[in-house]
Amino acid sequence: EPEVTQTPSHQVTQMGQEVILRCVPISNHLYFYWYRQILGQKVEFLVSFYNNEISEKSEIFDDQFSVERPDGSNFTLKIRSTKLEDSAMYFCASNRGQYNEQFFGPGTRLTVL
Amino acid sequence: AQSVAQPEDQVNVAEGNPLTVKCTYSVSGNPYLFWYVQYPNRGLQFLLKYITGDNLVKGSYGFEAEFNKSQTSFHLKKPSALVSDSALYFCAVREGNQAGTALIFGKGTTLSVSS
Numbered sequence: 001e002p003e004v005t006q007t008p009s010h011q012v013t014q015m016g017q018e019v020i021l022r023c024v025p026i027s028n029h030l031y032f033y034w035y036r037q038i039l040g041q042k043v044e045f046l047v048s049f050y051n052n053e054i055s056e057k058s059e060i061f062d063d064q065f066s067v068e069r070p071d072g073s074n075f076t077l078k079i080r081s082t083k084l085e086d087s088a089m090y091f092c093a094s095n096r097g098q099y100n101e102q103f104f105g106p107g108t109r110l111t112v113l
Numbered sequence: 114a115q116s117v118a119q120p121e122d123q124v125n126v127a128e129g130n131p132l133t134v135k136c137t138y139s140v141s142g143n144p145y146l147f148w149y150v151q152y153p154n155r156g157l158q159f160l161l162k163y164i165t166g167d168n169l170v171k172g173s174y175g176f177e178a179e180f181n182k183s184q185t186s187f188h189l190k191k192p193s194a195l196v197s198d199s200a201l202y203f204c205a206v207r208e209g210n211q212a213g214t215a216l217i218f219g220k221g222t223t224l225s226v227s228s
Contacts (some may be wrong), residue, residue: 004156033215043157043203045215056215091156099164101147102216104157 002026004099004105006092012111013082021077021108023092032075033102034067036060043091049075082112114141117206119219126194127227134222135148136204139154146187147205148214157203163187174198194226 005024013019025032047057049067052097066078075094079086089109093102116139119182120164122206124134138144145164149157177190201223205216 035216042220043205043216043218045217049213058215093157098214099145101159101162103159104149106156 004092004094004103006090006105006108008108009106010111012113015084015112016055016081019082019110020080021079021090021092021110023077023105024073024074024108025074025075025092025094026103029094029096029103031055031095031097032067032069034077035091035093035104037091037107038088046090079110080102082110084112086110087112107110115217116209117204117208117217117219119202119204119222121222122220123177123223123225125225125227128196129193132189132191132194132198132224132226134188135225136189136203136219137185138187138204138206139158139185142208144187145207146178146180147207148172148176148187148189149196149203149205149218151201151203151221154199158173160202192223196226196228199224199226 007022032049035043039044045058045069047061048055064080068076089107091107092105095102118119118137120135137181147162148160150160151157160176161170163170163180171177176191180187199222204219206213207216
């Protein structure tokens, strides 16, 4: 069964450093998403991406964040200058279309020191 | 604005008993409703969804959910709980008729099934 994969599973970085989180969505999916879950809190939407552009973003997704689909298979989330409060589990998700459920990857745990 | 409420932080049930995890929603248009389950240190797994049609939706692992438009609810149910059902359950909503729309999640309900 196809699944969304994410790398790395855990990333530790120093405050102010740039990080890139990587995702490989399911191959025939057209819509891609990033969510985050701060420890003990609910899952929060960051951004959605379709047809090589951002279709929707939340207020969390400020200028420090960017997304890219560089090669037709990977979908990346970049945080330019990490802050302590960026520490969270980041989930990538994808789906085929508006009527379809989103499939989530296993997540990347980001720890900012 | 869209929102989801899961009024219970935790639900405790004995194995073999029926379980209900509650969810209410608020959305301006037609709701698309979802339930996901999260096991420790794992991602979110899709259980079931309501888009349109029958109000009773059947999903994975014997779970079902009932859409009630007048009460704006989408409670998750299972006739006979298993210890292995113990996990964190999230209800989510999105507005229909728009592609690539974000899911809005509730805060989650921890289900604990005792043997």
